[in-house]
Amino acid sequence: MGTTHVEQGFEPKHRQLKTVLSEALETEFAVGQVLPNERELAARFGVARATLRQALEQLELDGRLQRRRGVGTTVAPPRTVVDVSASPDSWPGGPGDDWDVTGRTRGLPPLTVARLLGTAADEPVETVHRYRGGDGRPVAVEVLYIPSSRLGGSAVAGPADGSSADDAEEGRRVLRRLHRFALDGLDRSVELGSATDEDAGRLGRLPGAPVLVVTSQYVVAGTVAAVGVATYRADTCRLTIGDRNG
Amino acid sequence: MGTTHVEQGFEPKHRQLKTVLSEALETEFAVGQVLPNERELAARFGVARATLRQALEQLELDGRLQRRRGVGTTVAPPRTVVDVSASPDSWPGGPGDDWDVTGRTRGLPPLTVARLLGTAADEPVETVHRYRGGDGRPVAVEVLYIPSSRLGGSAVAGPADGSSADDAEEGRRVLRRLHRFALDGLDRSVELGSATDEDAGRLGRLPGAPVLVVTSQYVVAGTVAAVGVATYRADTCRLTIGDRNG
DNA sequence: AAGTGGTCTAGACCACTCC
DNA sequence: GAGTGGTCTAGACCACTTC
Numbered sequence: 001m002g003t004t005h006v007e008q009g010f011e012p013k014h015r016q017l018k019t020v021l022s023e024a025l026e027t028e029f030a031v032g033q034v035l036p037n038e039r040e041l042a043a044r045f046g047v048a049r050a051t052l053r054q055a056l057e058q059l060e061l062d063g064r065l066q067r068r069r070g071v072g073t074t075v076a077p078p079r080t081v082v083d084v085s086a087s088p089d090s091w092p093g094g095p096g097d098d099w100d101v102t103g104r105t106r107g108l109p110p111l112t113v114a115r116l117l118g119t120a121a122d123e124p125v126e127t128v129h130r131y132r133g134g135d136g137r138p139v140a141v142e143v144l145y146i147p148s149s150r151l152g153g154s155a156v157a158g159p160a161d162g163s164s165a166d167d168a169e170e171g172r173r174v175l176r177r178l179h180r181f182a183l184d185g186l187d188r189s190v191e192l193g194s195a196t197d198e199d200a201g202r203l204g205r206l207p208g209a210p211v212l213v214v215t216s217q218y219v220v221a222g223t224v225a226a227v228g229v230a231t232y233r234a235d236t237c238r239l240t241i242g243d244r245n246g
Numbered sequence: 247m248g249t250t251h252v253e254q255g256f257e258p259k260h261r262q263l264k265t266v267l268s269e270a271l272e273t274e275f276a277v278g279q280v281l282p283n284e285r286e287l288a289a290r291f292g293v294a295r296a297t298l299r300q301a302l303e304q305l306e307l308d309g310r311l312q313r314r315r316g317v318g319t320t321v322a323p324p325r326t327v328v329d330v331s332a333s334p335d336s337w338p339g340g341p342g343d344d345w346d347v348t349g350r351t352r353g354l355p356p357l358t359v360a361r362l363l364g365t366a367a368d369e370p371v372e373t374v375h376r377y378r379g380g381d382g383r384p385v386a387v388e389v390l391y392i393p394s395s396r397l398g399g400s401a402v403a404g405p406a407d408g409s410s411a412d413d414a415e416e417g418r419r420v421l422r423r424l425h426r427f428a429l430d431g432l433d434r435s436v437e438l439g440s441a442t443d444e445d446a447g448r449l450g451r452l453p454g455a456p457v458l459v460v461t462s463q464y465v466v467a468g469t470v471a472a473v474g475v476a477t478y479r480a481d482t483c484r485l486t487i488g489d490r491n492g
Numbered sequence: 493a494a495g496t497g498g499t500c501t502a503g504a505c506c507a508c509t510c511c
Numbered sequence: 512g513a514g515t516g517g518t519c520t521a522g523a524c525c526a527c528t529t530c
Contacts, residue, residue, distance in 0.1 A: 010526065012499060015453060037515060048501045050296075053516090058440050058454050069516045070509035079437060086487075188487045190436050191325060192456060192480040194304055206517080207261060208304050210438060210456070234438040241332075241434045241487060256507070258518060283496060294520045299497090315497040316528030452498080 013047055014054035020045070021055055025064055025075055035065075035073040061210060063235050069206075079238040080134045084214055086186040091218070092130065092144055092228060093175030099130040099142065104171035109145045109227075116217055116227045119147050126151065128171040131202065132230075139237055140214075141202045142230035144175070150225045151177050178218075178226060185219035190239065199231045210234040259293055260300035266291070267301055271310060271321055281311075281319040307456060309481050315452075325484040326380045330460055332432040337464070338376065338390055338474060339421030345376040345388065350417035355391045355473075362463055362473045365393050372397065374417040377448065378476075385483055387448045388476035390421070396471045397423050424464075424472060431465035436485065445477045456480040 035041065042052040056073065059065040066076040093101065105127045108114075114121050126146040132139045151174070193213040200207040216228040232239065281287065288298040302319060305311040312322040339347065351373045354360075360367050372392040378385045397420070439459040446453040462474040478485065 012525095014499075018454075039515095048503090050502090051500055054499085056516095061438060061456065062440055063437070067516065068509085069507070070514080072509095072515055081435070185488075189327070189484050190458070190487070191309070191484040192307060192438065192458065194308055208264075210307065212436070212438065238435050238437040241436070242431075258506095260518075285496095294522090296521090297519055300518085302497095313497065314528085315526070316495080318496060318528095 014051050014058075017045060017047065017052060017055035018058050021059060022064065025059070029075045031075050031077045033075050035075070037072060060235055066235070076236070077135070080137065080139055080236055082132075082134060082139055082232065082237050082239050083242065084188065084239045085242045086188070090186050091175070091179050091183055092128075092142075092226070093172060094179060098134075099132045101128060101168045101171040101175065102131045103129040103167045104174060105129075105167075106148075113145050113227050113229065116215070117145060117147055117224050119149075123147060123149070126174050128174055130171075134237075137236060138203045138233065140230050140232040141199055142228050144226055144228045146174060146178065146226045150220070150223070152180075181220045181225060183218060184221060185217075187217045187219070189215045191215075192234065193231070195231065203231070203233050205233065205235075212237065212239060214239070260297050260304075263291060263293065263298060263301035264304050267305060268310065271305070275321045277321050277323045279321050281321070283318060306481055312481070322482070323381075326383065326385055326482055328378075328380060328385060328478065328483050328485050329488065330434065330436075330485045331488045332434070336432050337421070337425050337429055338374075338388075338472070339418060340425060344380075345378045347374060347414045347417040347421065348377050349375040349413045350420060351375075351413075352394075359391050359473050359475065362461070363391060363393055363470050365395075369393060369395070372420050374420055376417075380483075383482060384449045384479065386476050386478040387445055388474050390472055390474045392420060392424065392472045396466070396469070398426075427466045427471060429464060430467060431463075433463045433465070435461045437461075438480065439477070441477065449477070449479050451479065451481075458483065458485060460485070 029035070036044070038049055038052055038056070042049040045052065056065060056067065060067055060076075063076055063079050065073055067073045092099065107124055107127060108122065109117065109119075109125050109127070111121060113125075114123070117125070119125065126144075126148055128144040128146070130142045130144065132142070191213050193211050195203060195205055195207055195209045195211050197207045199211070200209055203209070203211070212232040212234045214228075214230040214232065216230070217224050218226040218228070275281070282290070284295055284298055284302070288295040291298065302311060302313065306313055306322075309322055309325050311319055313319045338345065353370050353373060354368065355363065355365075355371050355373070357367060360369070363371070365371065372390075372394055374390040374392070376388045376390065378388070437459050439457050441449060441451055441453055441455045441457050443453045445457070446455055449455070449457070458478040458480045460474075460476040460478065462476070463470050464472040464474070
């Protein structure tokens with residue numbers, strides 16, 4: 001007896017499960033509450049664990065659940081709202097900026113960044129790392145790439161391994177040097193990506209976790225003075241852009 | 247010890263596979279080219295098909311691959327760039343707008359939308375559906391919610407089932423009525439979501455496919471005159487915001 | 493009808509967190 | 512050590528596209 005139930009469309013089990021769980025989350029669970037473990041849920045719904053996990057995965061992608069290995073699955077709080085608008089003075093590290101500089105290095109940028117900067121592939125750039133928290137959770141990490149040639153003037157400090165407190169101070173210094181220039185424009189793009197091993201660690205997720213990648217091009221006098229690649233946790237963040245018109 | 251972050255030296259197979267495949271995509275395959283099928287790839291790498299699929303899934307999420315049931319897996323072209331900036335006249339359906347109105351209905355909005363509109367949960371609203379293509383592919387669908395009470399003036403046309411050519415014309419008419427008002431502000435947010443059954447169909451994807459949900463609040467005289475919920479294919483789109491500063 | 497990706501199963505073991 | 516989610520296997524069948 002095949003389930004020859006042809007009702008204009010076929011609905012997979014994991015999809016039905018998602019619907020059922022979704023409703024249960026609204027009616028029977030409170031934010032932060034721990035769900036029964038996967039083995040029990042699967043048994044309760046009469047499906048294989050892998051099938052249940054497909055449903056849970058989607059609910060996590062939608063920001064409805066939070067799963068932590070060794071801990072359990074909990075009902076997620078509403079997504080953290082993060083403003084990514086461009087304001088009149090939007091230089092990184094400027095006033096009102098709620099990022100923390102965590103390090104600084106110097107080296108070759110990824111090819112895609114070099115292309116955005118318009119630099120040669122073998123031109124080393126200043127690289128500043130930043131971290132942004134919110135609601136007590138990690139929200140984003142960002143890497144800023146700034147060609148030394150566009151910082152003007154004097155030389156930069158000595159070697160840097162990218163992690164010490166001194167490196168953070170050096171990073172802030174690099175950013176301050178940017179502030180001397182007038183920011184003419186700021187172009188941003190948003191796309192879906194997956195966390196690198198490194199970013200995943202900093203964001204408290206597993207590698208490959210879905211992230212929103214926000215790429216910023218800071219324009220000074222018609223050329224790109226800096227490029228930022230920010231990686232936001234896609235499960236827990238909602239990005240807002242407040243645009244104002246005449 | 248505090249929150250010391252210790253490196254974990256373990257790398258899952260699907261992650262290694264992703265790396266290997268990623269390199270192969272760059273060196274051995276051209277855009278549009280079809281990959282060997284999953285069963286063969288799995289055999290070639292000596293892993294179970296489910297494991298291979300984990301790697302493929304991520305590559306698709308990253309916009310590197312495109313998988314179609316019954317067809318195969320191909321190397322994806324670069325993501326379609328879509329501008330979601332607010333311009334001085336950003337009313338939906340205004341000049342330079344590259345959306346196609348596909349239908350119109352009237353009914354109760356989702357609760358979340360009613361909250362954004364500031365209307366009572368039981369107040370019916372005009373509902374206009376739009377479609378946006380690009381590079382010959384579906385890019386996004388949007389549903390616009392407009393409280394009739396904020397359209398002013400005369401009554402609306404008769405019954406609508408939401409799909410006929412007449413409904414599209416009605417939809418355009420509703421939007422035109424908006425254009426009489428001065429748009430004071432436009433707030434947008436971007437977050438990750440998954441396609442509903444309906445949206446998935448229109449976007450040529452399976453239900454649950456990852457999408458970027460762009461929510462727009464159109465403000466007139468301090469109140470929200472309309473709300474738009476646009477659903478962009480996350481695998482094939484990159485959203486850009488061109489901000490300009492003084 | 494053949495071939496593809498999508499779904500599903502019933503196990504097993506591993507990495508991690510917490511007690 | 513107990514309990515959690517994460518990974519992995521080796522199958523099977525289904526929905527869909529194409530020929």
